[in-house]
Amino acid sequence: MTKAKFNASKAYAPKEEEGTAFFDDGREIELLHFVYSHPDIESIRGSPANVLNAIDEYGRTKKYLMNVGEDKGKIVCDLIADVKPQVMVELGGYIGYSCILFGDAIRRAGGQRYYSLEMNPEFAAVIMSLVDLAGLSDIVKVVVGKSDASIARLYHEGLLQHIDLMFLDHYKPAYATDVKLCEELGLITPGSVLAADNVIYPGNPPYLEYVRKSVEEKRKSAGETRRLESLPDRTLNQYKERYGEMRFSQSAGNPDLVYESKLVHSFEPTGEPNILIILLSIAFIPVSATITIVSLLITYFSGTYYELPRPGPECKTILVTGVSMTKGLTIARMLARFHPHRIIAADTEPVPFISPGRYSRAVTKFYRLEAPGAVGATRYIDTLLDVIRQEKVDLWISCSSVEGAVEDGEVAKRAREEIGSAFEAVQFDSEVVEKLHEKDAFMEYIQSLGLPIPESHRCTSAKEVEDILGSSTNLNDNEKIEAGKRFILKPIGVDDKARSQMMTLLPLPEGREATSSYLSTLTISPENPYILQQYIKGSEYCTHSLVVHGEVKAFVACPSSDMLMQYEALPADSALSMKMLDFTKRVADDGGPDFTGHLSFDFLISGEGNAAHLYPIECNPRAHTAVVLFAENPVMADTYITVVDPDFEKKWPGRPPSVAIPYNYVQGYYWIGHDFVVRYLLFLMMLPSFPGHYSEVLKGPDVFWDHLWQWKDATWVVWDPVPFFVLYHVYWPMRFLGALLSGREWSRVNVSTGKMFGAK
Ligand SMILES: C[S@@+](CC[C@H](N)C(=O)[O-])C[C@H]1O[C@@H](n2cnc3c(N)ncnc32)[C@H](O)[C@@H]1O
The missing domain is CATH 3.40.50.20 (Rossmann fold)
Structure with a gap:
């Protein structure tokens, strides 16, 4: 799976050159001042999305921040919506970007607890402050200390019994050792999902090797010392100045566990600008x-x-x-x-x-x-x-x-x-x-024809949604909601931002209060009506x-x-x-x-x-x-x-x-242009830092070649080839140029319809 093209106008300030500090130089506290003195602070308060916007604004206009960013964040949010973890743990919280983004996603997906493990107490304090500002303190718990020590402590105190989803984004050599520790403690079991950042670039061969080993290979290599030479010095020494030599848990893990692994390519918040796509189009002019x-x-x-x-x-x-x-x-x-x-x-x-x-x-x-x-x-x-x-x-x-x-x-x-x-x-x-x-008028009409529709209700207030949920499910019992009937809530008008929240299943399993508090974050009104629709898996x-x-x-x-x-x-x-x-x-x-x-x-x-x-x-x-x-x-x-x-x-x-x-x-x-960029080019970009298992990285190009030989491009026909040329060498370069000059935000484009989708 790959992500769409990067929106240059969302790019963070460039990361400082090698040898120059790009974090822990006071910018994290500067960020707090920036957010709390923001002119829109009142609308930021209580809104995870607005806190993230403010952090992004700082990253774009002031200094680079090593956050997961929107593009990669979206991949993990989709995973959360899919896995619906009750308990999620992140290793490496920094200033709380991923913590707020995923903590909010966990709440929507009906989860109970998000642990953010951060070793730097100053950063942890920043996370706590911003999590509180976002109104997520009830679900997010920030734990200060080295990840292995924190995992062990949470486990022994009985606070952490199982990890449904773990996001690894801390010190690269500790990825594999922390996973092994969790395995040994029985926190990671079959069904647990791991999402690890930066395993493609800058790369993390020890981690990838570990999660890709077979049971036999793990048993054979048990007790072997870690090989860290495959990691760059810059990565190994990232925290040396403040923390000296880092020590790791020596757990042997549970060699009987095997992982299904998948590489997902996406962008750092600095990203590649529109100009790269324009240059790509120019480079291909001779071929076209x-x-x-x-x-x-x-x-x-x-x-x-x-x-x-x-x-x-x-x-x-x-x-x-x-x-x-x-x-x-x-x-x-x-x-x-x-x-x-x-x-x-x-x-x-x-x-x-x-x-x-x-x-x-x-x-x-x-x-x-x-x-x-x-x-x-x-x-x-x-x-x-x-x-x-x-x-x-x-x-x-x-x-x-x-x-x-x-x-x-x-x-x-x-x-x-x-x-x-x-x-x-x-x-x-x-x-x-x-x-x-109109979604609701259509549902009514289809029903009037006697054709089956998912149970649907037009709602103009949060109260109305709650009442319907109450009568259609056992929400009123204020106990665990039946797994059976769940709903999704979609805005009736075209609202790309609200659409991204559509997959929150309601009622939330935590009960009536959690559901009401979620509904209160949406602006459901007669002017902005929503449709509450029975969720159908299929x-x-x-x-x-x-x-x-x-x-x-x-x-x-x-x-x-x-x-x-x-x-x-x-x-x-x-x-x-x-x-x-x-x-x-x-x-x-x-x-x-x-x-x-x-x-x-x-x-x-x-x-x-x-x-x-x-x-x-x-x-x-x-x-x-x-x-x-x-x-x-x-x-x-x-x-x-x-x-x-x-x-x-x-x-x-x-x-x-x-x-x-x-x-x-x-x-x-x-569409060959779309396929080439998304399935081919992005995968080729992974190759230099790819440590092994080429078959996986080549899946995207394989599909591309399949399409090239067996499918047909939707715009090219031999008797009318000019529109094809114009599409890729005039129309889209002009659109990207327009976006570049106007600073218009986009996160995805549809090559066929010319639609550029907004960043959020
Ligand atoms: C890349 S940043 C995390 C970014 C964050 N996940 C986000 O996307 O917003 C890495 C963080 O991991 C923390 N860290 C590094 N090694 C750690 C360890 N062993 N235990 C806990 N935190 C660690 C660093 O202090 C730093 O704040």
Whole structure:
């Protein structure tokens, strides 16, 4: 697993050069003054997130801090949400960044205790102060002293009986020895999870060797002295000035324990800047240019093979919006490739002339739209309506992004009213969009159709949430909550920050008070309503379909991939795919003859095959990127044409089939630029400091090669290669440059939709 690209604007001040102090020089106390004299101190008080923000602010604007940072912190937070530890121990607390981040995550996941072990009493005092400020003193306990002595003391005092999750981030030579001590004391047992920082860079061979040894190897090497020469001197001497020679526990550990280990790559808070990605793009220009030129030559010399059908006198004008994204481009291409109509395109562009779609051979004319949010919805709607009038558009295929979903509905409605039957749109009206797009309205609607939904409630206050939890579970007993029924709470509006808290299972197992205190940290109000939804354990799937006059004309389902950026269709005849299709047909049928548009659902599936239960969790009444699975598919192109040419099926009997499905000659689609950086480059970066077991580090590149040979890039086609070149060498470099110049924060990007996700 790898993390997304690093956001340069979040970078901490650079770490001081070798030989210069980068901690324990007074900056830790300076940090306390900075936080407590912060102008926003009142909103910082009691809020773990705001305390972390203040620490980050110090790290960015004042001095480097050796904190785990946001990117790596997120990996451990995800692990906490997954493992749901009751007791977590961290070795090395420093100023409390990881302690506050993970202590808060533990509380949300229903855990009971977070021990932060820190040998430096001054640092420990800083942790205690900031933990108190964050309101986490009830769950976090800071223990001062060397980790091995503290572990042993906590154990003998009966305070620590088992470690569910341990975060190792202290003195590198002590990682393996402390783990062995915990094994010997029975604190680490099968099921315990260890998360160790810095094992890739600067590297920790003694630790990696230990956790990767087999039982036999451990038995054989028992009693051998530690080999620390593989650790750099800088690491070995890190604490020498204050603590002299460090001594370690000599425990033999429990050789019968074996670990499953996994390397996870992520960024230090100093990170790599946007500029590196821009340089990478420049470095690859010769490769992409060669691919593009060769593709153009093949197309030129292939005679009529790649010629696009020429629009004749009867041709229609088809407008496709969203061609800056792969989904819009795919649709424009499939229409241009198989039908003799005039394809025009319109889309928002963050910078003029950088949309990959405007350079497609499929597109005869391109209009630039202002983003709905940038100038207000009215301007966006008016410009789009002007394009439809001016170009006498016969069919509009809307492929816009989530930000314009409701506005697109408004455009469709107004254009239909104004132009009448001479205009068709693959776009639902605004009322339909609102009904399907709003999470709570969608749930109500699905329930009204008699289809199963996870138990869901719209809540406008914390009290309301508590009351529902009380009546649906045994929260009122104020004792251990039944493991059975749990809920997740999600904001109804688009709130990326609150979304990251969605996986907190409610009620918290600690009981009523803990649950209330958690709810009080959220701003649930009539203006910011939440949906309380029954938690269903299962796999997530997404679908894309085209619905024409209430009939499903094209359908595909695939495992949700989100930021993995890969799409692989479920076999259309599988029980699961058919169940999802039936569900889609039911909704389409209910929409009636005026129901035309793209319809996508997210489902949670519990159980398998015919016994699978389907729970719809979200509806997106717009095109889904999974439409790439239909790329180069004439059958899918036909389905769009039936919207604008009702006689099509009479003219071409048997075309299209009742429901178009993707061809299965392509295993799946991916985005080569994303794959190269995330699966290949980051893994190569690990190699220099990698001590062994190459098979593990090569897993990412293996997937990359698999994709390269067996999958298909979603943006490149031989007869239309320019958008591919523009995407990687114009569009994205310009976006990163923009982020660099404006200091805009981002933590992940979606290569296909152009979305840059915020840092928090
Ligand atoms: C990299 S910092 C920890 C950063 C912290 N986990 C965070 O992400 O915010 C390492 C810390 O480990 C502490 N430390 C080093 N060796 C230790 C030991 N043997 N026992 C306890 N603490 C130790 C150091 O004093 C230092 O504060």
